[in-house]
Structure formats: C-alpha cells, structure tokens
Amino acid sequence: MSIKHVLFILTNAAEIGPNKRPTGYFFPEVAHPYEVFSEAGVAVEYASPLGGTPPEDGYDDSDPAQLAFRNSNAIRRMAHSRKLSEVDVLDYDAIFFPGGLGPMVDIAHDPEVKRAVERAWNGGKIVTAVCHGPAAFLGAKLKDGTPLVSGRKLTSFSNDEESGYAQADVPFLLESALREEGADYSSTDVWQEKVVVDGRLFTGQNPASGGPLAKAIVEALRQGA
DSSP states (O other): OOOOEEEEEOOOOOEETTTTEEOOEETHHHHHHHHHHHHTTOEEEEEESSOBOOOEEOOOTTSHHHHHHHTSHHHHHHTTBEEGGGOOGGGSSEEEEOOSSGGGTTTTTOHHHHHHHHHHHHTTOEEEEETTGGGGGTTOBOTTSOBTTTTOEEOOSOHHHHHTTTTTTOSSOHHHHHHHTTOEEOOOSTTOOOEEEETTEEEEOSGGGHHHHHHHHHHHHHHTO
C-alpha cells in the first residue's frame, strides 16, 4: 500500500452550554485511532477551524494508548493544527472528525467544515467521524441540495448515551438532528462498540468505537491501494 494520509479535523471549542462545561476533543477518540493509523503506516495530519492547539477533554493516563499519544511527536504536531480554510481536503485519502462535546459548538455549524465535508465527499474521499464528530455532517449537502446523510446508514453518540452524560450541556441531541436530516441511524447499547460503514461514509458510536472505526478505515484504504 502506498502511503495514505488522513486529516483529523478537530474542535476549537473549550466550553459548552449554560454551565460553561469545560470540553474539547475527547482524548481517546484521537489517541486510539492514531495508534491504529500509526501501526498501519498511515500518515495523520491535523486541522481545526481556527488552527492552533485544540482543547482536550477526557484524558486518562491509565490507558497505554492515551499515555503514548500524550508523549508522542504526534500531539506536538497537533498543537500546531492548520487552519481548515487553508487546507485542501483533496490532498488526503480520508477526513476524520473525533468527538468530544466541543464539536457540538463549532464543528456542527462551521461553514468551512461543511465545505470540507462536501468537497471530500464529492472528491471520492472517505468521510468519517466518531461519537459527537458526526455533527460535522449536519448541514452538508450533495450537489443536488439533498442532505449528505439522507438515506445513509450511520451512527453517532446516541440520545440514550447523552441523557446520562451531557444532556444539560449540549445545544441539541445529535442522534435526533441526524435523523431529522434523513439519516438511517442505528445504535447499540450505551457505551458499547459500534461501527457503521455505508460506502465511503464511516461512523463510530462512542469512545469505544474509535479504534475499531480506524481499523475499518485502514482496511478500506488498503483495498483502495
């Protein structure tokens, strides 16, 4: 397989909701996919709407993958994420949106994110997200104006999961919003692994799904080699 490149697109939002809950990207949803991509020889680069250092949430130093990422050159590179408007997603084989609550603040609405999703999709790239990351797909449209997710099988952080986690903090329920745009949404039990692949659209439900999602992406990249 020739070297493949994945662009992680991260949130810049450090707080959310009326209680100003601290947030950012969810650390394991970067660390676990990065571990899979790194072991597979897939190059990872980083962008965010504003560029710079993305805020983080959920770090657990008892997890070897998270500890390794914390001490890696990769996280140093991520601290200098490129401004998304200055990146051409067609330079990559896939784009990937990690979760965390932060994406519900900026990734869900940012026009550059919508342009990036649409350009990657129309360019034949793999478009992928985990947990709250599929907020990136909201408002993205195909060339004929229909929502990107309409009729497509996908998953994301579920309403059942949100009710026990951050329902008082989030501005909307992601599962409900995806369904409203016509997504063929499915989920499994709370906090359990689930990955859904529909053509070039790859989604994972929650933190447990980040590594398995990356493995599915690696397999697709190999098949496309």
